[in-house]
Amino acid sequence: xxKKLVNTTGNVKWLSPAGKLVALxxxxxxxxxxxxxxxxxxxxxxxxVTIGINIILAVSLNLITGFTGQFSLxxxxxxxxxxxxxxxxxxxxxxxxxxxxxxIAGAVFAAFVGVxxxxxxxxxxxxxxxxxxxxxxxxxxxLFRNVLEDITNGAAGLSGIPQYVNWLWLFIFTAGTVxxxxxxxxxxxxxxCISIREDEIAAxxxxxxxxxxxxxxxxxxxxxxxxxxxxxxxxFYFISPDLFGxxxxxxxxxxxxxxxxxxxxxxxxxxxxxxxxSTYLQSFPELRMIIYGVLLVVIMLFRPQGIMGSKELSLSxxxxxxxxxxRKNGGAA
Amino acid sequence: xxxxxxxxxxxxxxxxxxxxxxxxxxxxxxxxxxxxxxxxGKTTVFNLLTGIYQPTSGTITLYRDESKEQIQGLKxxxxxxxxxxxxxQNIRLFKDLTVLDNVRIAMNKNVRYGLFSSFFxxxxxxxxxxxxxxxxxHLLEILKLDHxxxxxxxxxPYGEQRQLEIIRALATNPCILLLDEPAAGMNPAETAQLTxxxxxxxxxxxxxxxxxxxDMSLVMKICERIYVLDYGMVIAEGTPSEIKxxxxxxxxxxxxxxxxx
Amino acid sequence: MxxxxxxxxxxxxxxxxxxxxxxxxxxxxxxxxxxxxxHGDVYMIGAYVGYFCMTTLKLGFFPSLLISMLICAxxxxxxxxxxxxxxxxxxxxxxxxxxxxxxxFIEYGTMFFVKPDPRSYPPMTGFMARSYNLGNLVFSAQQIxxxxxxxxxxxxxxxxxxxxxxxxxxxAVSLDRDAAQLMGISVDKTISFTFLVGSALAGAAGILVGIxxxxxxxxxxxxxxxKAFVAxxxxxxGIIPGAMIGxxxxxxxxxxxxxxxxxxxxxxxxxxILIIILIVKPSGLLGKETREKV
Numbered sequence: 001x002x003k004k005l006v007n008t009t010g011n012v013k014w015l016s017p018a019g020k021l022v023a024l025x026x027x028x029x030x031x032x033x034x035x036x037x038x039x040x041x042x043x044x045x046x047x048x049v050t051i052g053i054n055i056i057l058a059v060s061l062n063l064i065t066g067f068t069g070q071f072s073l074x075x076x077x078x079x080x081x082x083x084x085x086x087x088x089x090x091x092x093x094x095x096x097x098x099x100x101x102x103x104i105a106g107a108v109f110a111a112f113v114g115v116x117x118x119x120x121x122x123x124x125x126x127x128x129x130x131x132x133x134x135x136x137x138x139x140x141x142x143l144f145r146n147v148l149e150d151i152t153n154g155a156a157g158l159s160g161i162p163q164y165v166n167w168l169w170l171f172i173f174t175a176g177t178v179x180x181x182x183x184x185x186x187x188x189x190x191x192x193c194i195s196i197r198e199d200e201i202a203a204x205x206x207x208x209x210x211x212x213x214x215x216x217x218x219x220x221x222x223x224x225x226x227x228x229x230x231x232x233x234x235x236f237y238f239i240s241p242d243l244f245g246x247x248x249x250x251x252x253x254x255x256x257x258x259x260x261x262x263x264x265x266x267x268x269x270x271x272x273x274x275x276x277x278s279t280y281l282q283s284f285p286e287l288r289m290i291i292y293g294v295l296l297v298v299i300m301l302f303r304p305q306g307i308m309g310s311k312e313l314s315l316s317x318x319x320x321x322x323x324x325x326x327r328k329n330g331g332a333a
Numbered sequence: 334x335x336x337x338x339x340x341x342x343x344x345x346x347x348x349x350x351x352x353x354x355x356x357x358x359x360x361x362x363x364x365x366x367x368x369x370x371x372x373x374g375k376t377t378v379f380n381l382l383t384g385i386y387q388p389t390s391g392t393i394t395l396y397r398d399e400s401k402e403q404i405q406g407l408k409x410x411x412x413x414x415x416x417x418x419x420x421x422q423n424i425r426l427f428k429d430l431t432v433l434d435n436v437r438i439a440m441n442k443n444v445r446y447g448l449f450s451s452f453f454x455x456x457x458x459x460x461x462x463x464x465x466x467x468x469x470x471h472l473l474e475i476l477k478l479d480h481x482x483x484x485x486x487x488x489x490p491y492g493e494q495r496q497l498e499i500i501r502a503l504a505t506n507p508c509i510l511l512l513d514e515p516a517a518g519m520n521p522a523e524t525a526q527l528t529x530x531x532x533x534x535x536x537x538x539x540x541x542x543x544x545x546x547x548d549m550s551l552v553m554k555i556c557e558r559i560y561v562l563d564y565g566m567v568i569a570e571g572t573p574s575e576i577k578x579x580x581x582x583x584x585x586x587x588x589x590x591x592x593x594x
Numbered sequence: 595m596x597x598x599x600x601x602x603x604x605x606x607x608x609x610x611x612x613x614x615x616x617x618x619x620x621x622x623x624x625x626x627x628x629x630x631x632x633h634g635d636v637y638m639i640g641a642y643v644g645y646f647c648m649t650t651l652k653l654g655f656f657p658s659l660l661i662s663m664l665i666c667a668x669x670x671x672x673x674x675x676x677x678x679x680x681x682x683x684x685x686x687x688x689x690x691x692x693x694x695x696x697x698x699f700i701e702y703g704t705m706f707f708v709k710p711d712p713r714s715y716p717p718m719t720g721f722m723a724r725s726y727n728l729g730n731l732v733f734s735a736q737q738i739x740x741x742x743x744x745x746x747x748x749x750x751x752x753x754x755x756x757x758x759x760x761x762x763x764x765x766a767v768s769l770d771r772d773a774a775q776l777m778g779i780s781v782d783k784t785i786s787f788t789f790l791v792g793s794a795l796a797g798a799a800g801i802l803v804g805i806x807x808x809x810x811x812x813x814x815x816x817x818x819x820x821k822a823f824v825a826x827x828x829x830x831x832g833i834i835p836g837a838m839i840g841x842x843x844x845x846x847x848x849x850x851x852x853x854x855x856x857x858x859x860x861x862x863x864x865x866x867i868l869i870i871i872l873i874v875k876p877s878g879l880l881g882k883e884t885r886e887k888v
Binding site: 124 | 684
Binding site: 180183184187188189190191192194195198201202203204205206207208209210214232310 | 383385408410413414418419420425426427428429430437438439440441442444446447448450451452453454461462465501502504505550589
């Protein structure tokens with residue numbers, strides 16, 4: 001019995017669900033082997049973790065901003081809620097179950113705050129919403145730094161957080177996030193969200209309660225950002241309020257914009273790219289931010305749809321791309 | 334049998350009275366026209382009927398299943414769920430989405446599976462998605478746009494975009510269809526096709542249709558009754574032949590001088 | 595009571611700064627509907643230019659003020675030409691993202707060249723170091739300077755907007771860009787001028803802050819920029835008197851929260867005010883509701 005690994009719709013070839021599963025399992029096993037044989041050492045693995053976290057953050061922000069068209073500049077705020085919640089729980093209950101409980105609690109709490117923030121502010125449009133979400137994230141930061149000092153240890157941060165994130169967990173959460181959000185996009189509520197981005201008034205006229213779906217996308221995005229925060233805390237073992245400020249929100253925005261607002265695979269590709277660039281430019285933090293700034297301007301001026309536009313990576317796209325390269329080289333000869 | 338009544342509907346914007354004491358009645362299955370010079374308030378009436386504007390005063394009553402309900406001031410998505418669908422004067426398609434998706438989105442309100450199914454693609458997801466897909470394609474087939482189902486809406490020629498707007502509205506399974514200048518920008522051949530389509534839809538979908546139009550040939554041909562609006566008020570109501578010879582209507586469109594001539 | 599009045603004086607001084615910055619936000623938003631994220635950084639550049647004028651070039655305060663305003667004006671025009679003008683018909687999110695990019699570029703570009711460490715303005719001498727007493731209240735010369743310069747600039751601005759042709763052009767383009775163009779107004783020049791004026795005011799605010807608070811650093815524009823934006827929204831975004839009122843309101847609120855409450859909360863309070871305005875009356879104190887035509 002041959003399992004079908006490739007589906008075709010129209011002219012586009014995709015990996016079928018079975019094909020995707022095979023690819024994922026292969027990735028999981030191969031990397032695990034590389035880690036166990038120390039070909040991938042701690043330093044490289046740290047980059048993997050950063051990539052994973054970036055992917056989760058980018059994909060969840062893309063859901064809110066790229067697919068539903070709600071410009072959120074406070075995504076780091078949700079990340080910090082996930083990070084602190086998980087850290088506080090695992091510091092108390094240092095077991096794998098504590099860790100998992102911490103991740104879930106972090107995500108749920110972030111989602112809850114997402115409801116609180118979203119309900120009043122998602123009525124606002126474009127720029128106003130952006131500033132309101134920015135303000136919200138700043139308020140959260142101030143809460144963690146000053147008001148809740150007793151629990152969060154204030155500006156000094158929390159250290160010694162138990163490190164439960166290994167390749168298996170990283171992989172599960174990252175692949176899980178991308179899969180779940182991709183599933184959501186391809187469902188009826190997902191389409192409703194996209195229609196709101198396209199034309200909110202028309203969507204309402206077609207029976208779609210735009211506030212409900214905006215909040216749905218926002219809360220979902222917050223949930224996964226919470227997971228990303230929890231993973232961050234449980235690998236890099238130290239968190240402080242200033243890690244999750246405006247700069248972090250911008251970092252995530254750059255990933256989404258570069259990859260293409262409305263393309264999940266774009267976010268994945270761009271998350272990997274920018275994680276590598278960040279690591280490379282670690283010793284030159286100002287240069288990195290200058291490049292990010294220029295990148296944002298240049299993308300908006302010359303290619304606002306980013307790398308992937310609103311298309312997703314598919315086998316056909318890869319084929320065309322490879323053919324295109326072959327043609328160029330063949331033609332030159 | 335009444336399906337919709339509008340009673341003394343008024344809408345003011347600041348100092349401007351856009352719609353003033355408008356009253357109308359629609360019977361089930363009728364094809365009624367709403368005409369008037371530019372700026373008369375026709376689209377404003379549509380916006381009031383579909384919940385985009387809140388009326389300053391007056392009521393709108395929907396009669397369904399042997400009960401009646403006041404629907405003025407309700408939100409647009411609620412009114413759509415109650416069975417009133419519309420098209421827009423300036424096309425408001427979901428431009429970067431395919432024809433198929435434009436139709437599928439309009440079927441959203443019929444979908445019953447919830448968030449969990451959306452995330453995990455359960456059985457109910459697969460079953461209902463197939464239903465939505467089949468229903469959407471079927472609708473496109475009946476209305477002869479299925480061959481373009483994977484085209485992006487923005488790439489359709491103008492006439493087909495207008496057609497898609499109507500199909501999308503139909504996908505919400507309405508009992509009343511409001512068409513806002515569906516023939517705008519069309520040449521005579523396209524208009525004739527549209528005229529046929531509207532009549533056909535009314536028959537086969539068991540609809541009541543209220544139509545805003547400037548193209549008098551279309552209006553006079555298919556409307557059974559016509560309301561005439563000017564400066565936000567109803568100035569005449571009747572059959573096409575009555576309206577054609579109504580002095581006030583002629584004046585409103587052509588100005589006083591012609592009326593006296 | 596005296597303590598309260600002293601706080602009021604402090605609040606009005608701080609409010610003057612916010613008003614100057616808020617004016618730039620509001621004018622730009624009024625004319626091209628853009629939240630100029632980079633505006634706070636123009637203010638920061640003003641502070642640095644003033645710093646270099648007064649330390650390296652050893653110029654007096656007023657020449658430095660003028661140079662600051664001039665350079666910031668030029669900076670504002672340049673930013674508009676390069677980053678915003680090409681996107682005039684793009685979506686608002688696109689321009690907002692570009693503004694964020696420009697902001698990052700200015701902040702970290704400055705940091706790259708002048709190093710992130712804060713710098714101090716030279717100690718004030720002569721009349722600028724004096725303070726005046728009225729009963730038990732203390733006015734420092736700097737506060738008087740800030741308040742009076744702000745008032746002069748605001749009067750100047752009102753004159754430009756109400757009594758000159760270019761001012762009329764600004765108002766016309768804010769209301770209806772296409773119609774203004776049809777009437778023969780050069781939209782490009784008008785928009786450039788708006789940026790010129792707004793940025794000059796921000797530059798003035800920068801150098802005034804330099805001599806008032808003494809310490810400057812490359813990221814100093816972010817939070818004051820946000821707060822000035824809140825001020826502009828409070829008064830009614832796009833409405834010039836609104837920015838003035840908003841600036842003083844936020845300045846007073848901040849000083850009162852610091853003085854009577856906990857200074858750690860002052861930023862949070864300002865952001866909370868923003869959220870509340872946006873929910874209750876997004877058009878602001880002096881603003882009118884606008885709706886999208888369907």
